[in-house]
Amino acid sequence: MLYSIHKPKPPLSEFVNYLWHVEKGGESRKALILPSGTVELVVLLGEDQRLIHNPARPDQSQLFSRATISGTYSGPITSCYGEQRDAIFGMRFKPGGAYSFLGVSASALANTHTDLRDLWGQQAAELRERLCCAAMPQERFQIAEACLMDRLRRGVTGHAAVTAALGLFGQEVKGITVRSAAERLGFSQRHFINLFTTQVGLPPKLFCRLLRFQRALRLAQGTGATHLERGCPGRGVHEKSWADVALECGYFDQSHLIRDFREFAGVAPALFCRD
Numbered sequence: 655m656l657y658s659i660h661k662p663k664p665p666l667s668e669f670v671n672y673l674w675h676v677e678k679g680g681e682s683r684k685a686l687i688l689p690s691g692t693v694e695l696v697v698l699l700g701e702d703q704r705l706i707h708n709p710a711r712p713d714q715s716q717l718f719s720r721a722t723i724s725g726t727y728s729g730p731i732t733s734c735y736g737e738q739r740d741a742i743f744g745m746r747f748k749p750g751g752a753y754s755f756l757g758v759s760a761s762a763l764a765n766t767h768t769d770l771r772d773l774w775g776q777q778a779a780e781l782r783e784r785l786c787c788a789a790m791p792q793e794r795f796q797i798a799e800a801c802l803m804d805r806l807r808r809g810v811t812g813h814a815a816v817t818a819a820l821g822l823f824g825q826e827v828k829g830i831t832v833r834s835a836a837e838r839l840g841f842s843q844r845h846f847i848n849l850f851t852t853q854v855g856l857p858p859k860l861f862c863r864l865l866r867f868q869r870a871l872r873l874a875q876g877t878g879a880t881h882l883e884r885g886c887p888g889r890g891v892h893e894k895s896w897a898d899v900a901l902e903c904g905y906f907d908q909s910h911l912i913r914d915f916r917e918f919a920g921v922a923p924a925l926f927c928r929d
Contacts, residue, residue: 660674666799670746671746671748673746674745675791678700684732686731687730691861693763695723696721696724697743697782697785698721698742699743699782700720700741722770725765726764727764728856730918750817752855754809754810755805757774785797816850816853816854823835835858846858867915
């Protein structure tokens with residue numbers, strides 16, 4: 655399986671993290687996807703279908719179309735593909751970046767997966783047809799960028815205060831409260847929460863928890879974090895305890911880190927690391 659990514663240039667780079675492409679071929683796949691506060695568009699370039707499970711309810715699943723928007727979600731999901739006979743194309747937006755392209759509030763798509771045709775109409779069918787007809791990944795990247803530029807020219811403009819807030823939340827590891835962010839940007843707390851949720855898809859407090867969880871996850875996987883009672887070998891040279899990770903990422907204590915892992919990854923940190 656050949657996986658490639660493409661980083662768009664300005665102005666798209668302000669909104670899109672990267673475009674990605676997976677070549678056809680390979681066995682059926684099941685991937686656990688953790689929440690990251692971002693929106694993703696996935697296009698299956700063939701007859702394959704995408705099945706998404708809720709890990710909390712393994713008996714429940716839903717079959718989706720071949721062009722799907724995954725809104726910001728607050729828990730893990732499992733995405734399943736059958737035997738991969740055809741290529742897969744995707745767009746990973748930056749937090750808040752999809753708002754200018756969707757045609758609806760990002761909050762309306764939170765914790766849901768939506769057929770792209772319901773949002774983009776005929777343009778969704780045209781995009782998928784052009785992607786299917788293209789022969790090479792680079793050509794598909796160019797087609798997608800042209801479509802995004804067209805959507806950007808006709809889309810809504812995000813609020814500058816949300817962009818500024820995302821910068822504040824991303825820079826300060828120990829975090830900044832929603833109230834202080836609103837005051838710094840000159841808004842009431844309620845008005846700021848509404849603006850942020852509309853554009854990003856999640857309330858700012860939940861979004862900040864996701865940022866902190868993602869930091870802890872990167873730190874644990876990069877340094878070989880261990881649980882105080884059960885080791886997690888093979889993750890790195892310099893090992894840290896989960897208490898160390900919690901402290902470094904701004905958690906009040908280790909129990910708060912464990913709570914977030916259970917909510918956002920579906921299991922305790924030691925079990926996630928071991929798996």
